[in-house]
Amino acid sequence: MSDPQQPKVLNVGGNNRQVPLPEHFNGWQHVLLDIDPRGEPDLLCDARELETQDAAQFEAIYCSHNLEHYHRHDGARVLAGFRHVLKPGGFAHITVPDLDAVMRQVVQRGLDVDDVLYTSPAGEILVRDVLYGWSVEIERTGNDFYAHKTGFSVKSLGRILAESGFDHVYMGTGNLEVQAYAFDTEPGAEYRALLGLG
Secondary structure: OOOOOOOEEEEEOOOOOOOOOOHHHOOOEEEEEEOOHHHOOOEEOOHHHHHHOOOOOEEEEEEEOOHHHOOHHHHHHHHHHHHHHEEEEEEEEEEEEEHHHHHHHHHHHOOOOOOEEEEEOOEEEEHHHHHHEOHHHHHHHOOHHHEOOOOEOHHHHHHHHHHOOOOEEEEEEEOOEEEEEEEOOOOOHHHHHHHOOO
16 A cells, blocks of 8 residues: 555656666655556556546656657647646656757768667667667557657757746756756755755
8 A cells, every 4th residue: 555645756658667767766656657558557548648637646757758759749738747647846857869969979970860879778779769769669569659759859848848837947968868857836945956956
C-alpha cells in the first residue's frame, strides 16, 4: 500500500520499470504510463488522453524522449494533460533530442542520414533514428508509435511549453538533448534545491 504522504511522479512514455528515473525522484512513488502494454504500465493510456484522468494527482511528471512522438498540435494536447494531472505547484521534467545540436554534428562530421550518430546502451543510433524514430524498434515491432513526428530545439521547446501555460521554465542542453523543468507557478525553495535551480 502506498504512503499518501509520498510524492508521486507520473513517468509518461517510460516503456518499462527497468529504465531508471533521475536521482531526484528517489523515494517517490513511480507511476508508469505507456501506450505499449508490453512494459506492463500502471496506466495503459495514450498521453494525448491525459485529460480523461483525475485531476491534480501528481507532484511531478517525467517525460523522457516521448514528446517528439506526437505531431506538434498533439504535443500541445499532451502538455495540457500534464497540467491537468499535476498538483498545484508541481512540475514536468521533459527531455527531448536537441535537433540544433544534431544538425551541427551532422554538418561538422560530414554524416549521412544513415550514418551512426552515437552508440547507446541499446545499440547504434543513426542520424535518421533521431529525426524519424528508432528504425530498429519500428521494424521489429511494427508499431508506428515509435516514430518521431516532430522535433525540438531549446527555442521551440520553450515556445510550446509557454503556449501550454508553463510560465516558469528552466532549460539546459548536453549529450544531444534538451532538458526542461516546467512549472506553471514560481517554484518553491524545496523544488529549487531538489532540481538545482539556484
